[in-house]
Amino acid sequence: MSAIELTEDTGRSRPSLTLWVGVVLVGLHVFIALLTVVWTPYDPLGMTGGRLEAPSWAHWAGTDRLGRDFFTQIMLGSQIALVVGAGAVAIGGAIGVSLGILAAFASRWLDDALAATLDILIAFPTLLIAMLVVAASDEASLFTAILAIGLALSAIVARLTRILAKRVLLLDYITAARTSGTSWPGIVVTHVLPNIWPTLAVNFALQFGLAAIAEASLSYLGLGAPPPNASWGHLLQEAQGTVYTAPIGAFAPGLALVILVVGINLLADGLRDFADPTRSARR
Template sequence: MSLLSTTHRLKQQPLAALGVLLLTGFILCALFAPLLAPQNPAQLDLDGRLLSPSAAHWFGTDELGRDILSRTLYGARISLIVSISVVSLSLAAGLIAGCLSGFYGGWTDTILNVYVSNAFLALPGILLAIAFVAFLGPGLLNLILALAISNWVNYARLVRAQVMAIKEREFVEAARALGASDLRVICRHILPNILQPLIVQAAVGMAGAVLAEATLSFLGLGIPAPSASWGAMLNDARSHLFDSPHLVIFPATAVMLAVLSFNFIGDALRDLLDPRTRLSTGL
């Protein structure tokens, strides 16, 4: 029955199936990049600069003769590492701040929600990330920390709203009456009931993290050369946009498909985890 149910859901949501297929492809490319890449992504070949796609180089070569297919495959590693790490750190920080703010209220809520959250929201997230990376310097760890610092507030606000709604429910009051500690009430009774919107937000947040990483790498604030990054590849291709458009097409397509896959999965999870949507669509 579970297999039939899953097949039925995939038929009802073809975009979700497409998103899972695309994401699976990117994960496989990231995991097996050393086996799939035809060449070393950092290998220079000045005699083979700006070659068009051919049997020898399926995606062509860049201005330094590096194989674009190899660099695109290795770029999937950077994007997935950044997206998973950023969402994990942001979600962890947002869970702690949101639970404290929503559960205790009072001055705790005022300090975390009014002062701290609004201070981070005063600047657009991407500008905050740019300032952080520019101050500490480019690098994978600094990039992940910068994006996590600029994105945790969204999760904190969501967790706070969910906790404030759940903590007034009867089963939470019953747990308190039985003498359960605050930590047990939060971990045992509140967190399991707020996971659904967090999962959806995390899926959509990964799409935003892929775009943010590509943006910072495009600005020269991402992973230092010679590491392959989709954003850095787009930056290198700016001066050859018209004479060698394949330098832009393939990394830009990779970014687009990665973002689409996370968005499709996020939309599918929202419909799947929302009881009202399941009843209206018959999922």
């Protein structure tokens, strides 16, 4: 941060352009996902036109090989991406933060054991862990996908939480809190969690994007929510066979996923400045 920026300090930061673009992109997906609960342009399962029609005013993204409206299915895909993203981050966040805090407070050997386990888990690709979880359950469903991705994310969240919490625990204000008789749970709630939250929140947003991508990958492999759930990964897989005759089928779900992930990342960046008062004052 340069001296010039410091002299232009106005005390309060205004929401940045980054934040607004992120809000608009993610908001678009949330709006569409909510809309599809009550209304879709066409019956998602019905034959509404010819097979593999090119995009037109009637069918914005054309039709698939069964003559179903492709745009309707992409809209429904938003629902799945958001549900899986939110569910996986909730599960991964809850498990990861608890484990991370536990490790930060634990005795030397328990901490070492946890840290080593986490490092091993992180060495496995997220998708591989998710595939193992899905394979271990009887059949692939939306819930197994959420659980699988959530568990895979929890190791990453736990490691980050552990490092962040350990750094905060070394600071003077923790010693100060202890000298005034604050209990360990009190220190976690009043000091540790609020101080690691800005970094965690940004990481959660990034994990949300990763979860959406992981869900598409699982569905692409046939391990996600089974049809007729219109997951983007599943749509991509179906369109693969006709990619030369109807490229829109492979392009549109990918674009929807990119818009969501980019939007979330921008939102995360923008939000970070609000979560941390010392940072906003320095801007």
